[in-house]
Amino acid sequence: MPKVTIDGISIEVPEGTSILNAARMIGGEIVPPAMCYYTKLETSGGYCRTCMVKVVKGSEKDPRPMPKLVASCRQPVMDGLEVQNITSPEVVEARAGVVEFLLMNHPLDCPICDQAGECNLQDLGYEHGKDGTRYEFSRREFEKKDIGDKIQLHMTRCILCYRCVKVADQLCPSRVHGVMNRGDVAEISTYIEKAIDNEMSGNMIDVCPVGALTDKTFRFKSRVWFTKPVEAHRNCTKCSGNVRLWFKGEDVLRVTGRKDQWGEVKEFICNECRYDKKNVSDWVIEQPTHVDRQSVISQNHYENLKQMKLDVKKLKK
Numbered sequence: 001m002p003k004v005t006i007d008g009i010s011i012e013v014p015e016g017t018s019i020l021n022a023a024r025m026i027g028g029e030i031v032p033p034a035m036c037y038y039t040k041l042e043t044s045g046g047y048c049r050t051c052m053v054k055v056v057k058g059s060e061k062d063p064r065p066m067p068k069l070v071a072s073c074r075q076p077v078m079d080g081l082e083v084q085n086i087t088s089p090e091v092v093e094a095r096a097g098v099v100e101f102l103l104m105n106h107p108l109d110c111p112i113c114d115q116a117g118e119c120n121l122q123d124l125g126y127e128h129g130k131d132g133t134r135y136e137f138s139r140r141e142f143e144k145k146d147i148g149d150k151i152q153l154h155m156t157r158c159i160l161c162y163r164c165v166k167v168a169d170q171l172c173p174s175r176v177h178g179v180m181n182r183g184d185v186a187e188i189s190t191y192i193e194k195a196i197d198n199e200m201s202g203n204m205i206d207v208c209p210v211g212a213l214t215d216k217t218f219r220f221k222s223r224v225w226f227t228k229p230v231e232a233h234r235n236c237t238k239c240s241g242n243v244r245l246w247f248k249g250e251d252v253l254r255v256t257g258r259k260d261q262w263g264e265v266k267e268f269i270c271n272e273c274r275y276d277k278k279n280v281s282d283w284v285i286e287q288p289t290h291v292d293r294q295s296v297i298s299q300n301h302y303e304n305l306k307q308m309k310l311d312v313k314k315l316k317k
């Protein structure tokens with residue numbers, strides 16, 4: 001098995017593993033952020049450049065460094081490969097540049113955006129963003145569009161990661177979707193509206209890393225950090241039926257796929273589970289969701305609340 005070293009930590013990984021996935025096997029802070037790569041979507045990755053790393057040694061056979069930073073989600077490892085991520089000032093600076101670039105046209109409307117609290121770009125902005133922007137031109141803006149009766153597209157927030165296109169391509173029956181135009185006039189195609197009437201289309205909402213595609217049945221019902229996520233399942237003939245329910249009080253406000261620590265859904269779910277089963281009696285509740293992302297979403301969460309109670313006790317002593 002090829003041995004790869006990332007920020008000084010070595011690991012042996014199966015042949016063909018990407019640098020990003022090798023880093024995920026190691027875990028922790030050395031894992032590059034990924035805004036467009038999605039494990040379960042074939043050919044995803046290579047669009048956003050947030051996962052860039054520096055290859056300082058190509059392999060045992062050819063130890064020459066790679067001349068430019070590479071997208072770690074697309075670059076397979078080779079035996080002896082040595083990579084710098086957070087230990088390279090060049091990578092850190094380049095990533096800040098990518099974030100600045102992504103935010104060039106993205107509105108800074110987190111206070112009114114439904115994705116706030118679970119937005120990968122918001123997290124990325126906090127972790128790598130700069131204080132200001134050098135962009136002096138007006139940001140591009142689009143009218144909001146209804147994509148079917150349950151999904152709203154706010155193209156102004158789209159970062160063109162292509163994940164929703166891949167969901168439409170790989171989970172929906174026919175290919176009637178895509179990105180129209182190129183450069184600063186590129187946008188998610190209106191053809192996608194036609195791809196929406198099928199039972200897996202809601203997964204586009206889950207894979208969208210920003211607030212461009214949102215669930216109309218949940219929009220403006222609650223800030224996500226006021227909800228309580230729990231794992232639940234039901235017998236479903238169309239999907240695994242393993243979902244995450246988002247409660248506010250006794251009410252199920254939203255149903256989504258379960259996401260892993262990288263923010264990717266473990267199993268895609270059908271629209272019946274997502275939109276039509278919002279009674280508690282529809283579900284077998286398993287346990288509270290473990291939220292370990294550093295996002296604001298982890299605030300008000302059960303596990304944190306428990307921790308806070310413990311801390312209060314300590315203080316009283």
Ligand code: SF4
Nearest residue numbers: 158159161162164208
């Ligand atoms: S709408 Fe969302 S998922 Fe689709 S390309 Fe834009 S950012 Fe990516």
Ligand code: FES
Nearest residue numbers: 046048049051073
């Ligand atoms: S995650 Fe690698 S280029 Fe986007």
